[in-house]
Each structure stands twice: as structure tokens, then as C-alpha cells.
Amino acid sequence: MFVLIFIPRTIFRLVLLLWYKSGIQTSPPIIPLDRSAELGGEDDSNEEQQDDTCFVGQRSGRVIRPLGSGPSPQARLWGAPSQQKKRRSSLKEKLHSKPTPLGLQETIAESVYIGRPLVHLLCLGLCGKQSWKPWLVSGVLELSSFAVLNDTKFQNRWERAEMRRRTFLLLYYLLRSPFYDKYSEEKILFLLRLLADHVPGIGLIARPLMDYLPTWQRIYFYNWG
Template identity: 35%
Template sequence: MAAAATQGRLDRLIQELRDQYSKAVRNNPDTVAQIESAVRILSFLVAGRFENGEILSELIYSASNLIVFINDNVFKSASKYVSKVVDITKERIKKLLTVLEYTEVFLEMAAKKKWGTKGAWVVITVIQITKTVLRFYLLVKLDGGIGSTPSIQPVDREILKTSQEEEHDNLEDAWDEEAAYSAQEKTFTLESSGRQVRTLQASGQNGMRTWGVPESGTQSPQNNILNRKRKLLNQSASKLTKQRKWAEGLHIARPLAHLISMYISGLDSWKPWLLACGMDITSMCLMGESKDLNPKEKAELKRRSLMLLYYLMRSPFYDKYTKMRFMAVFRFIAQYVPLSGFIIRPLLEYLPTWQRMYFYVWTS
């Protein structure tokens, strides 16, 4: 009984702390955004400046992503524009995938520091197998459609409306009515054609005159854009054809196929590089035209196309062709652009670790 009572008090305390944190985040969105940016900038400043600075930098960077992820969930839970009716299983899998994607580089670096290269490869393999299984489950069993990286994207908080902002609705409505009334005063309608014409009193000064008819709608262009974005928040995934499922399956399997190929052929072989590049290109070709996909899926396919440029930074192509040119450009900038050396020189020292870790995670 005592243990149950203690557990109950602990649960209530955790819930109270969670509620207080959520309230603080909702009431101070600008401060929250500044803190998130500061933590992310700190991760870049730490890189290459201290012993074990690479691990510390990655820890801070992973923490900044997780903070943004947690705060996004707080804003979404309080927003009236986000649907509360969701597939719980699908949502939980996506959250787990997102956490793995934000922390996998740090976990790899920490494992290598603690257990050496073999330990790091064990961690990498476990993470990639877990992600592959979960993504295939989303694709095949839950019709998850085209997945993104990270699985839950950071949200544009401008389009979320919290309960605290409800009090502004009446003011906005009043402004809209006043704007519509003012527009009516500034125009008159021709009897013969029905065309609206601006009055002389509303013509304005010569230097600031516009020749269009004043807007008489009840929403500003900015509000129209926000409303269009809000409609996309709850948009479901597109139903994929069999060909597109094969394409998405190739994209999901590519990281694990790359790891297996590296294990068989070795780290310096071209075979893993060619296999992964071929799977990516084949996947993009099988996807075909994206006209019938929703905007989020179109953006994801565009991102994947741009990420093909990452192959320029992946070994062995990087070691043979890109490295010397890349280093020469940054050394030139550090030498001749004032104050740039303060940022670029530590990054150049960190670049080998960054290239080795980030471009072997293969989540992009």
C-alpha cells in the first residue's frame, strides 16, 4: 500500500511538472524560440574547441532537436487546428522514429567512445534494423505513405493557434469589418458595367499611389496563406500504387543494404557507395511524377532529389574527388574573409568527424 501511495504521489508530481512546463511554453512562445536557437548555436560553437568536443557538440545538437520536438507537441496539443483524432499506433511509431533520428549520431559517437569501433557498429546496426522494421510496418500495415526525415517534421508555429490567442479573434473580426467598410467608402460601382472604381478622395499621394481597387475581402493575404497551411496539418498520406510502394521500400531498405554491403566489401570499397546511389536513383525513378501527391509528399521527394548531392560528400567519392577542393575553398574563406576564421577553423578541425559520422548514418 505504501509503495502504491508513493507511486501515486510521484505520478501526480510528474503530471504537475508537465502541466507547468506546457503552460510556460504556450505563454512564452518567443522566449522558447530564442532558447531553442541559442542551444543549437551553442552546439556549433562547442565543436572542435574542447577535448571530447565532438561528442559534447552532438549531445547539445541532439538535445536542441528534442527540445524543439517536445515544444512542438505542446503547441500542437493546444492548437484548435490540429486534429485530435489520430491513429495512436502510427503516431507512437513516428515519435519513436523521430527520437531515433535525432539521437542516432550521438549514440554512435558515444558507443565508439565507450566500447570502441565494434561497439559503435553494433549500435549502428541495431538502430538501422529498428528503423527499417518500423518504417516497413508503417508502409505495409498502416498505409503510412511516403515517409519523411525526420518522421515528424518541425511545425511552423505561426500556423498554430493556442487557447491564449483566442481572445484576439474578436479584435481581428472587428478589424476585418472596419476594413471592409473602409473599402466600400473608397469605391463606387458603375451602373452600366458594374465595375468598381476608386474615388478621388481615396487616390492617395502621387508617390504612393496604387492603381488597383482596394481589397474588400474580410481576410488579409497573410491570413489566407495561414489558412491554406493549416489545412495541410491534418492531411492524410496519399494512397500509394504498387510501384510507388516498391519505390518507398527501396528508400527504406537502402541504409541497411549499405551497411551489409560495407560489412561484406569493406569500408574503402566503391560497392556500398554504388549500391546506395543506385537504390536512391531507382527509387526516385519508380516514384514518377508527383502531381497527384499532397504538398508534404512533394516536398519530401524534392528533398530526396537534393540529397543526392550528399553522395559528393560520402566516401570513397569524398576522399578521392571532393575533399581537397572542399578544404581549399574553406581555407581561402578563412584566410581572406574578415572574422570568418573564428568559425571556419574549428569547423575544419571537426570536418573529418562530421563527414565520417553524418554521412554514414544514411538517414538523409
């Protein structure tokens, strides 16, 4: 079943990468819609004039809009004008900025990252769930791809954020079987138990996490691609 999901997803991502030159793939691939920014974008010209009449506190630095210069209640955004402009500029940057061009080496590295879930599922089918080969093969592919792309100077903020996300996801290999079953589980549960017994208040979080961690790990192991 997972193969039927990952095959079309991998094909579509490779088409975006190789044919449409979309650059590195982000997660989520579609930028979430900021409705407040979209609504505020309709009155950009009016707000530029209204921002000139705003009062800025000398001590607090807080921006206050006079009552007479505000828009109608139906179209009013209750955030400060500077915050609204910052959200809109960030959204426009994501929507209109072109991805950083990838060379041949970077394109191969991104293709490896996109195809890694299929390789992992193939190794699982050939070697079994308890084998170390799927874990090792997937880890080598992801580290190789990350090492190549990490040396690339990305021009856009969303691309740099995606690389930071991939850096954090490398830590998830500690929670993936069979490494988790053989090494991580005992140490993580011991650390959580130690914190719950000796640090006041931590037990409210650590003890439920200890109970849920084995279930979460089993579910995550089958969906990690």
C-alpha cells in the same frame, strides 16, 4: 548497434507504407506541433469577426488590429491575423490531408528507399568500410527510388517538400566515404582555402569549417543511413 536501431525503424516504416498506406515517408515523420496555431485555433470564430474590424494601411499594406477588438492578454497572439490564419491553415492541411495514393511501382520504390540503410550496413559488414560497393549499391538504390517517385504527381505540399529534400540529400554522396576521401576532400578544402584567402569576411566561416569538416565527415559517415 546501428543494425539494432535500423531494423525496427525499417519494419515500422514498411508497416506504415504497406499496411496503413501512409505514402512517402517524411523527415521528421511526426509533424512538429505549432503551439501558437493550436492556441489561436480556439478562438477562430471570434477572430473572424475581429478581422473585419482590422485596418489595412493603403501604402504599407500592414494589418493593424484596433485595441478594443483584441483578445485578452493571456490568449493574445501578437502576429498579424492573416499570418495566424495562414499558419493554422497550413497545420490543418498537414494533419488532415490524405497522402497521395502510390501505385505498385511507386510503393516498391519507396520500400527500396526505406530499406536502403539496412542494405548499406549489410554491404559495410561484408565488404568493409573502405570498399566502394556499399557507396555504389546505396547510390544506385536511392537514385532508382528517386527516379520513380520524381515522376509521381504528388497532391500535397508536404510531399513535394519531401521530394525536394531528397533531391538535396543526393548531393551528400559527395561527402561520403570513400568518394570523399579519394576525390572530394582535396577539392573542397582547396575551394574553402581560396575563398578564405581572397574574399573578405569569408575566412571567419571558411577557416573554422575547414578545421571541423574532417571530424564532421567521419561522424556523418557512420550515421548517414
